[in-house]
Amino acid sequence: MLAFGDGAGPIMEGEDDSDSSLLVRKARLSDAEPIYKIHLRSLGGVDRETLSWFEELLRLRSQNLKVLVAEKGGEVIGFSIAYRRKGKAYLDYMAVDPRERGKGVGSALLVAMEEMLAREGAEEVSLGVKKDNYGALQFYLNHGYAVKGVVLMLSSSSAEDHNLDGYSVSVVKGGLSSAKSRVMPTAWWSSVTEYVNRRVYRRLEDQYSLLLYRGSKLRGLAEFSPRKKMTVDYVAVSYHKPAEALSALVGALRAQARERGVEEITIPVDGSKGAMSKTLLSQGFKIKGIEFKLRKELPTPTPRKVF
Ligand SMILES: CC(C)(COP(=O)(O)OP(=O)(O)OC[C@H]1O[C@@H](n2cnc3c(N)ncnc32)[C@H](O)[C@@H]1OP(=O)(O)O)[C@@H](O)C(=O)NCCC(=O)NCCS
Structure with a gap:
């Protein structure tokens, strides 16, 4: 079932209403800590983001910035951060708690983010993947992305x-x-x-x-x-x-x-x-x-x- 939500309402929900159903919604300031913890368990140490960086990001009210989280049983288990400038969007970062990977959470986040960006005028989404992150590369190629260049x-x-x-x-x-x-x-x-x-x-x-x-x-x-x-x-x-x-x-x-x-x-x-x-x-x-x-x-x- 798909539902479009405004504000912090749900963007995508699972089939049933039980506690274990998946919910994708816009992030709130209180999500900074779980997001940061997932970041540490995912690419932590590689990228520069700190807890304050995530907090400031969530405090920002900008039409150009989109942050979504996936929630299961009241717990944040994944997030996605994107920026949009006119018709162009950039998916900055996406991660799912390692214990929850391979169950469709990443796909639900990506689909919800793409739909939200498209509704707001984005015609294309770009992103960067480290060359040996084969899992993520396969994930994005499966979702219709194509390699368009390299960054050194x-x-x-x-x-x-x-x-x-x-x-x-x-x-x-x-x-x-x-x-x-x-x-x-x-x-x-x-x-x-x-x-x-x-x-x-x-x-x-x-x-x-x-x-x-x-x-x-x-x-x-x-x-x-x-x-x-x-x-x-x-x-x-x-x-x-x-x-x-x-x-x-x-x-x-x-x-x-x-x-x-x-x-x-x-x-x-x-x-x-x-x-x-x-x-x-x-x-x-x-x-x-x-x-x-x-x-x-x-x-x-x-x-x-x-x-
Ligand atoms: C990439 C990521 C967000 C996908 O989330 P997910 O919830 O596992 O994704 P889904 O369950 O919807 O899809 C799983 C598919 O992704 C691919 N995949 C993702 N990670 C993989 C891994 N580590 N090894 C192998 N395949 C992987 C596979 O194609 C898999 O399909 P399969 O289950 O049929 O084999 C998640 O693996 C993750 O958080 N990775 C670490 C952070 C990262 O690299 N982010 C992307 C760069 S910004």
Whole structure:
């Protein structure tokens, strides 16, 4: 039985009303802890999210952000997080409690999320899967997704030497939106996730912008949130000598990272951005992982009957 719910009401329910039936509903703030626990049992330690990150995410009221949970017997056993920007949606993260996998919970969450996104205007959903996560890869391919590209996860220790080569650096608290500059995302998902992520990190107050100058001219930008393992998704360099500016930017990021106790910096780069990956590899970055980019076109939703 399928039911469309508003607010925190059910989106999808199982056949019977017993305690063990499956319910998919919009997440509430009180779901942050169970979501975080499932995260720890799933990809914990790999990704950067903390309990406060999930809490801030659930506090955000944004049409662009969708968080669903699957509940059985009053217990949250799975969740799905997606972002939408106009016709494009990005499925950021989905996980089911390991004890409940293989029973259709993930499928129920995915179908409910896709239907919700389609009703709100999304024409396609994209997502990233780590290359050796064969279970998830098979799951998404079974659900009609196709591989559309790869992202290289390029990593470097912050202890590597750096050379600013005549550039100067300024670091400001807050994201690049406060630096009032246009940024070029390094990986395909950023243009969809950027809006929500920035708001979450701004509330967590651990976001910084790094601005790189040559004399008085702005030559590069990067946004970072210092964590032991830090991921930098937003980097931009000038058209003038871009490789030189990127090398200096990386040097400045390493110095900042080291000062703040960060051990490793990862920059996800679209496989198609040859010049950017070449420069980072020449600066001592190593390929630490590969993610597949998957995409599925959503069918146009059938209009809901109005009585
Ligand atoms: C991917 C995931 C959300 C699927 O949830 P689920 O409730 O197990 O999914 P369903 O029961 O609806 O579907 C199961 C199907 O998924 C695939 N699958 C998922 N995980 C699998 C695994 N570890 N090994 C093998 N197949 C797996 C299989 O095709 C399986 O079909 P089968 O039961 O006919 O073999 C869940 O496995 C999970 O939480 N994984 C860890 C987190 C993760 O990798 N998330 C995706 C990246 S964001």
